[in-house]
Amino acid sequence: MSSGLVAVANALVPLLFGLAVLGFMWGVIKYVFAAGPEKLDEARNYMIFGIIGIAVMLAAWALALFVKNSFFPQSNLPENVVGMLSGGPNKDIHSPIAF
Numbered sequence: 001m002s003s004g005l006v007a008v009a010n011a012l013v014p015l016l017f018g019l020a021v022l023g024f025m026w027g028v029i030k031y032v033f034a035a036g037p038e039k040l041d042e043a044r045n046y047m048i049f050g051i052i053g054i055a056v057m058l059a060a061w062a063l064a065l066f067v068k069n070s071f072f073p074q075s076n077l078p079e080n081v082v083g084m085l086s087g088g089p090n091k092d093i094h095s096p097i098a099f
Contacts, residue, residue: 013057013061016053016057017054017057019053020050020053020054020057021050021054022050023046023049023050023053024046024047024050024051024053024054025050026046026050027043027044027045027046027047027048027049027050028043028047030042030043030046031043031044031047
């Protein structure tokens with residue numbers, strides 16, 4: 001069960017991060033094409049919520065990585081999102097979610 005939960009979490013993290021980035025970008029597009037003060041405020045809110053989403057995702061990931069490395073420094077867990085993003089497996093970086 002634990003490995004299934006880890007797989008789901010590792011799949012959701014990049015998806016949610018991508019949604020936060022898309023939300024920010026949508027706000028930028030709306031801001032550029034805004035036609036009035038109400039539309040500017042709406043676009044600004046999209047950008048702010050996108051930035052908040054990105055910051056929360058990064059903070060949660062960093063906290064999970066810190067806790068994992070503090071309590072399980074020598075664990076041999078499956079590769080995670082960081083390994084995939086860096087272009088391949090990296091034996092020094094393990095999933096911050098998988099304990």
